[in-house]
Amino acid sequence: MEKILIVGCKRAMDDVCIGCSRCLVAFNRRSGEFQKYQPGDAEVVGLLNCGDCPGAGIVTRLAQVKLWNMPVNEKVTAVHVARCVIDHCPHAETLVRKIKAKAGVPVIEGSHPYVPENIFA
Numbered sequence: 001m002e003k004i005l006i007v008g009c010k011r012a013m014d015d016v017c018i019g020c021s022r023c024l025v026a027f028n029r030r031s032g033e034f035q036k037y038q039p040g041d042a043e044v045v046g047l048l049n050c051g052d053c054p055g056a057g058i059v060t061r062l063a064q065v066k067l068w069n070m071p072v073n074e075k076v077t078a079v080h081v082a083r084c085v086i087d088h089c090p091h092a093e094t095l096v097r098k099i100k101a102k103a104g105v106p107v108i109e110g111s112h113p114y115v116p117e118n119i120f121a
Contacts, residue, residue, distance in 0.1 A: 002041060020047050048061055081107065083115065
């Protein structure tokens, strides 16, 4: 079974996308970048923010997730970097590169597909 960690933007997670519901809805519906998982073969084991701009603490935060999950025998097997990072973060390239270099598991760039085409139409 895949054990998924979703990494998002601290500022978006705290101020814009409270509860990160779009990522979780997409996972539950297996839409967007989560469509590759079949029901029953994956679960979200964590939501992690980048640590704030410029994402300098992401490697330490990933290590903390591993440490905190060891007592409950949960091990992340895939990391999804959320749309808030991929689409809007000026540090996204560096952040993704750091995650890919240290995660030791597949890193998928993207999460939910729920982005409005335009605001007022």
